[in-house]
Amino acid sequence: MDRIKTDVCIIGAGSGGLSIAAGASQMGASVVLLEGHKMGGDCLNYGCVPSKALIAAGKQAFAMSHTGELGIKTVKADVDFAAAKDHVRRVIKTIEPMDSQERFESFGVNVIREFGKFISPTEVQAGNTIIQARRFIVATGSGPFVPLIPGLEGVDVYTNENIFDLRDRPKHLIVVGGGPIGMEMAQAHLRLGCKVTVIEGAKAMGKDDPEMAAIVLNKLRLEGVKIIENAQVNKISGCKGHDAKVVVHTPLGNFTGSHMLMAVGRKVNIENLCLDKANVKWSRGGVEVGSNLRSVSNRKVYAVGDAAGGLQFTHVAGYHAGVVIRSILLGLPSKQRTDHIPWATYTDPELAQVGLTEAQAKEKFAGKVEVVRFPYNENDRAITEGKITGLIKVMVFKGKPVGASIVGAMAGELIGMWAMAIANKMKMSAIAATVLPYPTVSEINKRAASVYFTPRLFESPMVKRVVVFVQRWLP
Numbered sequence: 001m002d003r004i005k006t007d008v009c010i011i012g013a014g015s016g017g018l019s020i021a022a023g024a025s026q027m028g029a030s031v032v033l034l035e036g037h038k039m040g041g042d043c044l045n046y047g048c049v050p051s052k053a054l055i056a057a058g059k060q061a062f063a064m065s066h067t068g069e070l071g072i073k074t075v076k077a078d079v080d081f082a083a084a085k086d087h088v089r090r091v092i093k094t095i096e097p098m099d100s101q102e103r104f105e106s107f108g109v110n111v112i113r114e115f116g117k118f119i120s121p122t123e124v125q126a127g128n129t130i131i132q133a134r135r136f137i138v139a140t141g142s143g144p145f146v147p148l149i150p151g152l153e154g155v156d157v158y159t160n161e162n163i164f165d166l167r168d169r170p171k172h173l174i175v176v177g178g179g180p181i182g183m184e185m186a187q188a189h190l191r192l193g194c195k196v197t198v199i200e201g202a203k204a205m206g207k208d209d210p211e212m213a214a215i216v217l218n219k220l221r222l223e224g225v226k227i228i229e230n231a232q233v234n235k236i237s238g239c240k241g242h243d244a245k246v247v248v249h250t251p252l253g254n255f256t257g258s259h260m261l262m263a264v265g266r267k268v269n270i271e272n273l274c275l276d277k278a279n280v281k282w283s284r285g286g287v288e289v290g291s292n293l294r295s296v297s298n299r300k301v302y303a304v305g306d307a308a309g310g311l312q313f314t315h316v317a318g319y320h321a322g323v324v325i326r327s328i329l330l331g332l333p334s335k336q337r338t339d340h341i342p343w344a345t346y347t348d349p350e351l352a353q354v355g356l357t358e359a360q361a362k363e364k365f366a367g368k369v370e371v372v373r374f375p376y377n378e379n380d381r382a383i384t385e386g387k388i389t390g391l392i393k394v395m396v397f398k399g400k401p402v403g404a405s406i407v408g409a410m411a412g413e414l415i416g417m418w419a420m421a422i423a424n425k426m427k428m429s430a431i432a433a434t435v436l437p438y439p440t441v442s443e444i445n446k447r448a449a450s451v452y453f454t455p456r457l458f459e460s461p462m463v464k465r466v467v468v469f470v471q472r473w474l475p
Contacts, residue, residue, distance in 0.1 A: 002129045004110070006032045008328065009124055009133035011116040011273065014041020016304035016317030017139030018099055023325045025107040032133065033104060034126045036115030040099035041141050042160075043314040044092060050164045051184055053091040055346055057084040058191030062223075062348070069386055079193045081169035088164050118278035121298055135300055135328045138273065138280075138287055139317070142266040142306035151236040155246045158261045160185075170194045170259035174248055176233060177263035178204030180345040183216070185261055186225050187347050196225050197255055199248055201232040201264075208345070209357045212391065212407040216347050219389065228252060236260075268306050285309045291335040293324055302328070313343050339402075340423035344412035349390050352415035355403030355422050361395035370396045372451040374444055376408045381439035385409070394418065394448050399427045410441050417445045428452045 008024050010017045013035035025031045038045045061077035068074050097103060101111045114127035124131045144159035146152070158166065160181060173189050175182045178200030190196045198204065204227050205213035221227060231250035238246040238256075246260040268286045275281075281288040281297040286309030288296045293308055295301040302324050303309075305317030319341070326334035342354035355361075361369045376382045376390030390408015394401050404418035421431060431449035436442050 004032060004129060004131045006030045006110070006131060006133045008032070008135050008137065009116075009131045010034065010137040010139055011124065012041065012137075012139035012141060012269075012307070013039045013099070013104075013111075014139060014141045014305065014317065015043055015314045016141075016307075016321050017041070017137065018104065019318050019321035020137055020139070020304070020324055021104055021109045022107055023321065024329055025104075025109045027325075027329055029329055030110075031108070032110045032112060032131050034112050034114060034116035034124070034131075036113065036126075039101055039104075040096065042143065044095060044099055046161045046164065048314050049092055049095055050088045051160070051181070051188075052346060053088040054084065054164065054192075055184060055188045055348075057087055058188040059348060061193075062191045079169075081192055082167040084192055085164065085167050115272070117272060117274040118280070119274070121278045122300060133300070135302065136278075137324065138270065138275075138301065138303040138307045139305055140269040140273065140307050141317075142268045142312060144262060145265040145267040146262050147264060149233055149236050151238075154240070155236055155238040155260060156240050156244050158259060160263070163261055166259070170257070172197070172257035173259050173261060174199065174246060174255055174257035175261045175263055176248065177265070178227065178229065179207070179263065179265070180205070182261070182263035183220065183347050184345060185263065187220055187223065190220075190223060190225050195257075197257060198225060198227045199231050199233060199250060199255060200227070200229050202230060204229055205345070205351070208351055208353065209359070209393070209405045211358075212351055212353075212393070212405050215389065215391065215407045216345070216349060216351050219349060220347065228255065266306065266312055268309070270307055291337075292327055292333070293320055293336060294327070311338060311341055311343070313341070316341055340419055342415045342419040344415060346412065349387075349408045350411035351405075351407045352411040353403075353405050354415050354419045355401070356395055357403060357405060358393055358395055361397070361403050365397050365402075368397065369402070370452065372396060372448050374448040374451055376441075376444065379439075379441060379444050379447070381441045381443070382409065384439065385441075387441075392444050392448050394428075394452070396428055396452055399429070400425060401428060401431075406444075408444075414442060414445055417442070 007029040009032045011034050021031050021033045061079050064077040065074050112126050116124045116126040119125045172195040175186045175198045178198050186196045186198050231252040235249040246257050248255045279298050280295050280301050286307050287303035289303050289308050293302050304320035306312045323334045323336050326332045344352040372394045374392050377388035382388050387409040393405045395403040401421050406414050428449050
């Protein structure tokens, strides 16, 4: 058995683990990185990257048959489903070198391609190697949650970990789960020529602002996605193989398809880490950590990303990496916050959120919050592009944005300005004073800020009296 002593031992080579490995090694710390599966983790191989690549293929197919209003004759897209999956593979391969073992070894990181597990509060074993470290980082991410539904073992179950390997186009894809992953994959597969039914046990996109979610769901229904809500799955039946069939049984009826995608949520990958041997408190939701992401029961252990519980987004893992690096390398007090974390669902239209929703803001500030709105159909660039479906809502308290909800084209890009404003405690005046190129969709943000100031400038008797006075006495 080999033994290694190091400053930092990172378990998991996903977004958070790789960010810490790169930063720590280049700043002078000795680093051991453990990964028993694929470098890049879920995001590169099964999540963000492949899903957005498939969405792009579906978007192109949809655009070809929806050009009439622009004066271009529409055509029916000839979709090669396997070739679309080749595009997905190429995208992964293009990004892969950034997360490769070779790249991180060039930084001086000792990469060990084995799963790690704790054998004591100060040691982790990976294969035939025992690593003793001053600090351990649990960055194991999460995987798809597949609930124990009667009959599930009798059918082929697809998740985000294997749906991108499917090269034969499903005739009828049943998506169980109406959250972001489910809705993104539903629309992408529909646009690539599949019949799609989404079955949701509660409300589809139920964690989003209801008004904004309704705009997305209406668009998906118009395109042909069948969305069944309040239909808890009771049982699954069907068969596997070449002539596979799946029947999903619910109180609202039975739904039959050729393939089934399970998209009901995520589970944290920590059960095999033997955390108890390290005196690390944990639950199904993740490692129990403080605001500094340090284990509440073992000061040598930190957790980042999904393993730390809370928001499950790749960019959160990257943000956590910065919090931990400041603490373990520079000895600086460093805490995470969540009020400035944005997220986006990449349906068409996109839906993005940062901070509080309208309902949350009104509850937190006892109704003393202003909600300003601006529609996409009054933005000149959106009009020229024919992408007028959408809306922005900004929640403002005492002159500062505390939340923003955007649904529409490029919502995931537009939300960045509000994330910056909230992160830096900026006022609405900072947004209003920003000069943006014309015509751009980003002007929607500035117009929302203008809506906030309109009654203060143009409907205020005091302002009018000041203007009259100045005009009377101004030389």
